[in-house]
Amino acid sequence: GDSVTQMEGPVTLSEEAFLTINCTYTATGYPSLFWYVQYPGEGLQLLLKATKADDKGSNKGFEATYRKETTSFHLEKGSVQVSDSAVYFCALRKTGGGNKLTFGTGTQLKVEL
Amino acid sequence: GAVVSQHPSRVICKSGTSVKIECRSLDFQATTMFWYRQFPKQSLMLMATSNEGSKATYEQGVEKDKFLINHASLTLSTLTVTSAHPEDSSFYICSTSGQGAGGETQYFGPGTRLLVL
Numbered sequence: 434g435d436s437v438t439q440m441e442g443p444v445t446l447s448e449e450a451f452l453t454i455n456c457t458y459t460a461t462g463y464p465s466l467f468w469y470v471q472y473p474g475e476g477l478q479l480l481l482k483a484t485k486a487d488d489k490g491s492n493k494g495f496e497a498t499y500r501k502e503t504t505s506f507h508l509e510k511g512s513v514q515v516s517d518s519a520v521y522f523c524a525l526r527k528t529g530g531g532n533k534l535t536f537g538t539g540t541q542l543k544v545e546l
Numbered sequence: 547g548a549v550v551s552q553h554p555s556r557v558i559c560k561s562g563t564s565v566k567i568e569c570r571s572l573d574f575q576a577t578t579m580f581w582y583r584q585f586p587k588q589s590l591m592l593m594a595t596s597n598e599g600s601k602a603t604y605e606q607g608v609e610k611d612k613f614l615i616n617h618a619s620l621t622l623s624t625l626t627v628t629s630a631h632p633e634d635s636s637f638y639i640c641s642t643s644g645q646g647a648g649g650e651t652q653y654f655g656p657g658t659r660l661l662v663l
Binding site for chain 2: 437469474475476477478479522531532533534535536537538539
């Protein structure tokens with residue numbers, strides 16, 4: 434079945450450091466890929482998405498590129514801030530699968546001054 | 547984005563009792579609502595999908611008689627955990643999608659922490 438694998442956390446970085454959170458997926462066909470972010474005490478929020486190969490999703494300085502050849506959708510940000518501290522979830526939605534999402538386990542990011 | 551609330555945010559109950567969790571879409575009509583369960587350090591697992599006015603569709607392995615879902619209106623869905631046991635302790639999250647909510651985009655509630663003693 435479909436699955437999403439993302440790197441385990443927590444990831445601890447200093448402010449202004451470069452961030453990469455790895456995400457790979459297993460799915461048949463051409464799924465849409467997503468990154469969601471969950472700030473403390475809040476619900477998951479859509480951060481960015483990509484719907485086809487080579488698409489790049491971007492938002493709030495974060496970006497991720499849909500790489501079909503490596504089945505990956507790694508999240509990157511050039512310079513993190515303390516306010517980026519949250520849990521990040523990679524997810525996929527299968528084409529023709531309704532609106533069902535399959536999530537990774539989440540990666541906690543802690544950014545320190 | 548759309549606003550989704552859940553109530554209560556956390557609940558502690560005795561084994562054998564039933565607990566109802568509400569999920570409300572505050573500013574759009576949620577034609578579809580999803581219920582997820584999340585264990586510590588694990589991903590969100592979809593439990594069921596409900597469409598307004600019809601019976602919920604449960605994922606494989608989820609007991610429909612134990613986790614009762616009602617989606618009676620476009621703004622409210624409820625999940626009732628019947629005869630709760632300690633193994634039902636978990637974090638329950640709802641999400642919504644529908645008209646006026648960006649189409650297929652899901653909007654998530656903040657979650658409900660259930661502890662069964």
